[in-house]
Amino acid sequence: MTAHTLIEARDLYRYYGGLCAVRAVSLTLRRGEVLGFLGPNGAGKTTTMQMLCGTLAPNAGDIRVNGLDLVAEPKKAKAHLGYLPEHPPLYHELTVDEFLRYCARIHRVPRAGLGQALLRTKRRTGLEGVGSRLIGNLSKGYQQRVGIAQAILHNPAVVVLDEPTIGLDPIQIREIRDLIGELRAEHGVILSTHILPEVQAVCDRVLIIHEGRVVLDDTVEHLIREHHLAGLRIALRRPPGIAYLHAIPGVAEVRRIGDERFLIRSLPDRDPAEALVEQAAEGRWGLYEMVPEARSLEETFMQITCGEGPGALAREGAS
């Protein structure tokens, strides 16, 4: 374990009755890192996060937060955690200020620094104007912000956010993403979501969970490069035989998707576009459309979790 490892979880298991919700999940989180938890509904994201935050007991496995064992030293370990559960834990009969003050107290924020912590957090989460409003009267988006404020108020080393952007409008989503980007500087962030662009937008590393298992643990950058299997979608007025298309240098596979339309997958690090245009002009194939096809993270995700999806061609070629 390096000095910068904030969370280290090993071989977590959790059963609900006979159902195994989480199976042998291991993960690490380093300072300055935003880890995206990705998975379809019911994959075990929330269960894993609950275990990481000490609100749910794993059946097996151990978790260390900032080097402290979560089971043996729960009070010390939890002091380094800020947690926004799936349903923000809010007392609707309190005002925002009352609630945040209470949260600060139970997280042992010293009285002296309380006012300042409150102000800073409200500024970061855009709650300045609503301090004296009842939480129950706030809109869903503002309630979500109060939930996030509660998680970062005591300046924890690790911030765990379970679907923080759910139910928010696009502007609010962008604000929350900016905030997460800001948190990255001093904290480690774990974020669960099933919105893929969110992972691409804010995460450094992604962990895809499917049926309780980690099926992929990779940096987002590497993932996009690795799985970014480029291809071309072309349309030809007078298409030649598929063999002609196949013969173009750099082409790995060709598939007919319509009378005049073809999907062409290129070999790694080769771009057949130029050669294709030349040949099309020479052979008077009547090329009238050419769209580069990038496989998005979404397709990777679909491929991993469903075994089906728009990336099928690329996968067939790869296998």
Added chain:
Amino acid sequence: MIGVIARRELQGLFGSPLAWAVLCVIQIILAYIFLSRIELFVQFQPRLLGLEGAPGLTDVVVAPLFGNTAITLLLVAPLLTMRTFAEERRNGTLNLLLAAPLSMTEVTLGKYLGLLGFFMVMLVLVALMPLALLLGGPLDFGQLGAGFLGLGLLIVAFVAIGLFFSVLTDHPTVAGVSTFGALLLLWIVDWAGESGEASGVLRYLSLLSHYEPLLKGIFDSADLVYYALLTALFLILTVWRLDAERLPR
């Protein structure tokens, strides 16, 4: 930390209409009982005067009043304790406490003391009624004090039991009904086997058998121990139940 949670609990109770309604209803019912007992006393006073060792004002008015207060509390305490953990669990706010750097003992004691605070307010309001009798005549302060202590001990145990049933479920009503059932059972448990071998044990278990002597002004440390044991047992069970959520099985 316990104080912070207790204060929050008390605030929550006084912030809800339920607590005020309960205070109001209890006050009305007990005032009615109180007045009817006074009327009884006034009616019989001339005859009592002639008797040697006749029951006094405290015997006729205060003891029955406190006896009835206990019955009312039996009905009302579950209503107030049932929400403590069950509702928090239901609303997801329990996660806030579970994820915070708090020990489960702190959480339990905080909630417990907050609830007790509310019941103490109720107790003081009830006690004001017999104290008002001082305007008209003398009271047996020993008996009054013992009765007051008895009520206090009952509450201490009721709240601990209620807290435990509240932590078992996420349905406040289920917690309420279970608490009520448990309290009632403990109240009447000595009805069975008036004679026989088991009757001694059952009599010891009964809440009522430890409360009645105090109403008569008899203070026995064994009764105190009974309430202390009962309270400690249910508080420890509550802490265990909460800890079970985070400890590996």
